[in-house]
């Protein structure tokens with residue numbers, strides 16, 4: 302079975318990991334700050350805070366912005382569950398803003414309408430909006446940034462798909478229009494640390510707060526202590542934090558992988574161009590790429606026109622799996638998950654997200670995929686569509 306995603310591990314990655322295993326520090330050593338600096342430099346952001354997952358980084362990002370009970374956080378319904386769960390961990394309420402079906406990203410028009418309606422009804426406005434850069438293409442951050450200024454919300458970019466992508470020529474993660482940007486280094490993503498994530502920001506106070514909460518809310522810095530430092534052994538817990546630390550083993554893998562980030566993205570771009578070319582005469586719809594966005598091409602999604610043909614996507618999906626193509630579906634709309642249904646969401650709430658979901662199939666895409674794999678996948682897709 303050709304998988305839909307796969308990591309790229311080279312001998313130099315293995316050496317980097319083995320070097321850490323032979324060193325003094327498996328965790329809390331020099332590799333984590335080195336990886337944080339390297340990612341922050343790549344993005345043109347001031348600070349990086351590495352974590353054991355993007356989920357943890359999203360949680361820390363929400364906490365550092367003061368999200369708590371009584372607050373409202375909005376995100377896209379077409380994302381992985383972590384984009385919304387991070388707000389729930391803080392006791393906040395979640396709501397969704399429908400997608401733009403052309404890009405599958407949160408629709409700035411729907412966002413603007415929903416904000417206007419909330420304000421007109423004297424309703425609650427979101428404290429934080431979490432745009433998700435679906436499949437690696439940046440959301441329309443300039444529009445979302447304008448709305449943030451008008452309505453006073455903060456922005457966390459969920460860039461789990463989008464390290465190596467660009468928006469208005471700047472790397473995603475420069476945080477020009479946001480407070481914090483979060484990346485994931487799970488093996489299916491653009492680059493990997495096994496498990497891992499990072500929050501980048503230009504705000505030193507937010508970085509400081511995320512660092513503290515990442516490690517139990519404990520400090521060894523006498524400057525930050527509430528009581529008098531009692532000696533060299535002394536530390537203080539000044540907040541209720543977690544153990545969300547990344548290990549040095551993971552960070553070393555990240556530093557090594559980061560050197561190939563541009564090569565990964567350019568390889569993905571070539572494969573996508575190849576897919577696009579091979580699919581010109583195949584009756585599927587592709588996402589629109591906006592001129593100001595250079596995607597990192599995390600996912601290659603095709604939509605199977607299914608109007609009046611219910612279940613067609615499922616038949617095509619099953620046929621591809623039977624033919625050894627490890628297709629997937631990204632994502633089941635979050636508001637349709639039982640957990641979110643129990644919070645009051647229902648079928649019909651976000652029509653574009655639901656229509657997209659009925660038609661979407663993710664085809665395999667990763668750097669090691671070969672052109673003849675693409676030819677075989679597109680041939681199998683064509684035959685599945687005919688039957």
Ligand SMILES: *Cc1c(COP(=O)(O)O)cnc(C)c1O
Pocket residue numbers: 353354355356357380381383384433459461462484485486487496497498
């Ligand atoms: C993968 C993913 C996450 C979670 O990443 P982890 O590192 O696995 O915690 C969050 N949001 C999106 C959009 C993702 O794709």
